[in-house]
Amino acid sequence: MRVFLATGEASGDMLGAALANAIRDLVPGVTFAGIGGERMEAAGVTLSARTTGWAAMGPLEALRTIPRILATEVRHALWFRRSPPDVLVLVDFGAVHVRVARFLRFLRYRRPIVYALPPGVFLDIEHQARTVAHNARPLTAFAHQRDFYRSLGLEIAYFGHPLVSLVDARAPRPLAPPDGGTIALLPGSRRAELSYHVPALLRACRTLRERRPRATFVASAADADAERTIRRYIDDAALDGVTIVRGARPALDVADAAWIASGTAVLEAALREVPCVALYIIAPAQVPIYKRMWNKPYITLPNILLDREVVPEVLQDAATPEALAAALERLLTDPSQQVRDVREVRAQLGEPGALERCAAFIVEAARS
Numbered sequence: 001m002r003v004f005l006a007t008g009e010a011s012g013d014m015l016g017a018a019l020a021n022a023i024r025d026l027v028p029g030v031t032f033a034g035i036g037g038e039r040m041e042a043a044g045v046t047l048s049a050r051t052t053g054w055a056a057m058g059p060l061e062a063l064r065t066i067p068r069i070l071a072t073e074v075r076h077a078l079w080f081r082r083s084p085p086d087v088l089v090l091v092d093f094g095a096v097h098v099r100v101a102r103f104l105r106f107l108r109y110r111r112p113i114v115y116a117l118p119p120g121v122f123l124d125i126e127h128q129a130r131t132v133a134h135n136a137r138p139l140t141a142f143a144h145q146r147d148f149y150r151s152l153g154l155e156i157a158y159f160g161h162p163l164v165s166l167v168d169a170r171a172p173r174p175l176a177p178p179d180g181g182t183i184a185l186l187p188g189s190r191r192a193e194l195s196y197h198v199p200a201l202l203r204a205c206r207t208l209r210e211r212r213p214r215a216t217f218v219a220s221a222a223d224a225d226a227e228r229t230i231r232r233y234i235d236d237a238a239l240d241g242v243t244i245v246r247g248a249r250p251a252l253d254v255a256d257a258a259w260i261a262s263g264t265a266v267l268e269a270a271l272r273e274v275p276c277v278a279l280y281i282i283a284p285a286q287v288p289i290y291k292r293m294w295n296k297p298y299i300t301l302p303n304i305l306l307d308r309e310v311v312p313e314v315l316q317d318a319a320t321p322e323a324l325a326a327a328l329e330r331l332l333t334d335p336s337q338q339v340r341d342v343r344e345v346r347a348q349l350g351e352p353g354a355l356e357r358c359a360a361f362i363v364e365a366a367r368s
Contacts, residue, residue, distance in 0.1 A: 001027050001366055004085040005034035005045060006076075006100070008054050008069070008093030010189035010222040011264040012036070015116065016091050017043035018166055022359035033085070035076065038223050039247075048076065052225055053191060054093075066095060073100045077107060084111040087366035090136065094119025098128065101135035112365040114139055116358065121145045122296065122304060129154060137365060139358060143350070159357035160350020163264075167271040169343075176256035176332050180214030183328065184251040184274070185242075187230070188261035189222035196281040197261050198233040204259065204324035205239060211329060217242040220251035220265075257331045259324060262300045266311060270302045270342040271349075275335035277312045277327040279319045287316065302341075305348040310341035 003023060005016040017039040020032050024044070032045040041047055049072050054065060073096060080088065088104075090097040090113065101113050115136035120128050122144060132138050133154040140146050146158035176182070183205070187197035198219075205217050219234070221227035221244050234242050245251050248265045252258060258276040260266050269276045278300045282290065298304050302311050312327045331338060 001030045001363070002085040003030055003032050003087055003089065003362070003366065004080070005032060005036060005040060005089045005091065006073075006093075006097065007034070007036045007040065007091045008051050008096055010037065012091040012093055012117075013039045013051065014264075015162060016040045016045065016089075018162060018355055019089065019091075019116070019359055019362065020045050022355050023363060025356075026359055026363050035072070052223060069096050070099065074103065076100075077104050077109070080104065080109060080111070081107055084109065087112045087114060087362055089114045089116055089362055092117040092119070094128075098131055098135075102131060105135045112137065112368060114362050114365050116362075117141055118145070123293070124148050126152060139361060141349070141354070143348075157361050158350075159361065160352075160354030161267075162355040162358055163267060163271055164346060164349050164352055165355035167268050169271065169273045169346075170253060173256065175335075176212075177214070178333075179212050180216070181212060181256040181332050182254050183208065183215060183217050184255035184258035184260075184276075185217055185219040186248055186251060186258060186260040186265045186269075187219070188263060188265075189226060191225075191229070192283075193261055194226060194229050194233075196283075197279065198230055199237070200279070200281060200319055200321070200324070201259050202233060202237045202239055202242075203321040204328075205242070206237075207321040207325040208328060211325070212332070215241070218251045218254060219244045220248050221246055257328050257335065259328060262313070264301075267301045267345070270311070270345045273339050273342060275331040275338050277314060277324065277331065279314045279324060281316055281319050302345045306341070306344055310338055310345075 007013050007016045013036045016036050020043040034040055034045040035049045037051050054069050113136040115132055116139045118132045118138045121142050129149055138156040140158050141161040146156055149156035185201045187194055209215055219230050221230050227244055230244055248268055252272050252274045258274055260276050260278055262278045262280040266278050300311050303309050314323050
């Protein structure tokens with residue numbers, strides 16, 4: 001069996017690697033090729049293109065990156081016509097992968113295409129859902145998206161969220177000492193996210209240290225490029241007591257609390273039961289665009305799923321060092337309410353074993 005996995009950013013790379021390992025458990029002789037990053041490569045996927053620098057922060061930045069990415073994807077689409085894998089798995093990255101699926105079908109590509117984590121989970125965009133379902137087999141991690149597709153008469157598979165299988169709650173942790181604590185910094189994986197979030201978080205570190213002089217910090221880097229970027233910002237800030245680790249898990253596991261850029265990492269922190277504050281900062285020119293696209297009261301997944309703010313969201317101009325430090329200080333002093341609240345998140349994400357069920361669905365598609 002030959003499986004091709006295509007991702008576009010760090011969260012997709014994590015899921016692609018997890019799917020590869022789960023599929024291999026079901027089909028020991030399977031071979032993988034793909035478009036991805038370090039985690040997929042470590043999982044035994046032979047990469048034909050690397051996604052470093054692909055993920056854009058908003059529509060304006062995407063205008064600069066999508067042409068180059070689409071050129072890569074078109075080359076792969078033509079290659080698939082000549083040598084089709086048993087199944088093509090597109091993971092997230094809706095700005096590109098919806099177009100890829102549609103282009104392949106235009107080329108009369110007949111092999112199965114599974115779209116894992118299709119776009120627009122909570123946006124309910126009818127034409128997008130119909131395009132995905134017409135050209136691929138959608139596989140969602142969210143009950144809301146399942147219900148929306150089915151309300152339109154579209155087929156979609158739902159087994160729960162794979163992170164439930166991958167992320168366990170950690171053991172209860174004693175309160176941080178009043179003058180210290182270990183704080184995780186998860187600034188995101190996109191280059192623009194790092195450029196906005198890392199300086200803001202380092203300033204917040206200084207402010208928090210005024211209240212907690214023995215506080216230490218651990219920053220999460222998605223890959224080698226992100227690690228170099230974060231290191232440069234730390235050196236420029238001349239801030240001591242900051243270490244860098246690769247990936248979200250090592251940072252979350254040692255943290256008393258965390259600042260996290262809104263995204264999959266906030267959901268991972270909720271499942272690990274790590275108290276956290278979410279932030280997000282974008283270029284001012286992109287704010288009106290986002291407001292037209294998103295009219296819901298929250299942007300982080302735990303808050304969206306529970307329809308209330310359990311993770312504080314400190315966004316845009318409000319993300320001052322003082323506001324970030326104050327929100328985190330409250331969690332360091334008493335994280336109990338947030339920990340109780342985020343336990344509800346796991347129940348919203350389906351039953352355990354979702355990763356294995358997703359892998360079985362992909363294997364069945366490959367054999368069809």
